[in-house]
Amino acid sequence: MIRKYRLEDKDYIVNSHYDLYKSEFGYDLSFRKFIEENVNGFIERAASNEDIFILEIDGKQSGSISIKKVNDTIAQLGLFLVDPIVRGTGYGQKLVETAINFSREKGFENLILWTNSELKSARRIYERFGFKLKKTQMRILSNKELIEEKWELMLVDN
Secondary structure (H helix, E strand, O other), rough: OOEEEHHHHHHHHHHHHHHHHHHHHHHHHHHHHHHHHHHHHHHHHOOOOEEEEEEEEEOEEEEEEEEOOOOOEEEEEEEEEEOHHHOEEEEHHHHHHHHHHHHHOOOOOOOEEEEEEEEEOHHHHHHHHOOOOEEEEEEEEOOOOEEEEEEEEEOOOO
8 A cells, every 4th residue: 555654654765765875775864864854854844835755564664765856847756765675566666656646646747856876666667658868967975985866757738
């Protein structure tokens, strides 16, 4: 089941992101702080055109995705995570589909996201939904040199 975020999900989102990215990619504590600030921003803004969605399986939080307003026409996808024990089951695609549908319902015309080149599984999902790679840049993030990527999906026909 995919449901809307509840306040008690904050620790799950922050800790699951940090634990997974630390163990799989060697990210440092600055990544945890980035995630926590991101979630706190959603809580503080409480905007009707923004949300975080939680994947829940058998009553256990097992993934997340968010949509944040960039401006009146552009939304940003983020906080995308699927717990390793449920990977390969299609839940990642369902989370992305939920985020895209929410963005369309809220009237956004474009959906962007920032990721990095080492997140290969997530990048494949984005490509399946029609996201296009628009920009790459080398950055030092979480004490690592990463190729950061900006992807974009047009939500309306031109």
